[in-house]
Amino acid sequence: MPEPDAPFSASLLQEGLDTRFVGKTAHYYPLLTSTQDAAREAALGGATEGETFLADEQRAGRGRLGRTWRAPARCGVLLSVLLRPSSIVYPKLFMVASLAVVDAISKVTGLPSAIKWPNDVLLRGKKVAGALVEGEFAGEAPLFAIVGIGVNVNMAPGDFSDLLYPATSLSIELGAPVSREAVARELLRSLEQWYLAAQAGSQVHDSWRAHLSLLGERVTVRSGEEVLSGLAEDVDSEGRLLLRLDNGALVPLVAGDVTLQV
Numbered sequence: 001m002p003e004p005d006a007p008f009s010a011s012l013l014q015e016g017l018d019t020r021f022v023g024k025t026a027h028y029y030p031l032l033t034s035t036q037d038a039a040r041e042a043a044l045g046g047a048t049e050g051e052t053f054l055a056d057e058q059r060a061g062r063g064r065l066g067r068t069w070r071a072p073a074r075c076g077v078l079l080s081v082l083l084r085p086s087s088i089v090y091p092k093l094f095m096v097a098s099l100a101v102v103d104a105i106s107k108v109t110g111l112p113s114a115i116k117w118p119n120d121v122l123l124r125g126k127k128v129a130g131a132l133v134e135g136e137f138a139g140e141a142p143l144f145a146i147v148g149i150g151v152n153v154n155m156a157p158g159d160f161s162d163l164l165y166p167a168t169s170l171s172i173e174l175g176a177p178v179s180r181e182a183v184a185r186e187l188l189r190s191l192e193q194w195y196l197a198a199q200a201g202s203q204v205h206d207s208w209r210a211h212l213s214l215l216g217e218r219v220t221v222r223s224g225e226e227v228l229s230g231l232a233e234d235v236d237s238e239g240r241l242l243l244r245l246d247n248g249a250l251v252p253l254v255a256g257d258v259t260l261q262v
């Protein structure tokens with residue numbers, strides 16, 4: 001394994017990468033504004049499906065809900081994959097992305113992770129990875145999608161001091177440094193498998209639901225200015241969270257930030 005603070009090795013990534021198209025062309029940058037921007041620009045320029053953009057550091061990494069995604073240089077996997085999904089598959093991409101992360105973590109570290117609705121990935125209750133799906137549309141039809149994934153791989157506990165939520169890294173949980181190239185390779189492999197499964201109409205939704213951590217728990221959901229509390233009863237076929245309010249109403253939520261009520 002390379003030294004923990006070595007630059008990401010795109011050639012090491014390619015070793016044993018047996019995908020059909022995801023990651024077959026991978027562009028690596030030491031520093032970018034965001035891998036999402038690099039992928040989007042390439043997509044607009046006609047890049048092919050599966051092209052992947054990786055960085056060791058981002059100046060303006062983006063998270064869901066307009067948040068910033070911060071990671072110290074050379075500690076994480078920061079990548080974006082260009083996909084050209086149908087309008088049926090597009091809404092499932094957040095499930096595809098989180099399942100890919102769960103599988104990659106399990107393959108590389110042997111650790112079981114869980115999905116916090118909609119697509120945060122947790123290890124022992126702390127956030128270890130997140131995914132962001134951005135798209136370009138012609139009317140209702142997706143022209144392309146950019147699936148961005150950030151995984152905390154070799155961060156130390158002090159690297160998370162300014163975050164609002166508890167976070168961790170693979171190396172903290174494993175007690176040893178982890179190869180970023182191995183994590184990226186497994187991510188790309190799993191992403192392709194789940195994407196192909198979604199295209200084939202397989203039960204991506206059921207697998208995603210089976211990994212959700214908060215179903216059956218009392219939670220608080222923040223969505224913009226709105227804060228709702230209730231029982232996280234289930235998710236529907238479109239992946240919306242079904243929140244049972246104390247007045248008995250069942251509210252389907254499309255987006256938000258869920259925390260366990262204490």
Ligand code: BTN
Nearest residue numbers: 034061062063064130131148150
């Ligand atoms: C979230 O948890 O809110 C989603 C985080 C997604 C972060 C990744 S890092 C690689 C890609 N580039 C970005 O700017 N964001 C995604």
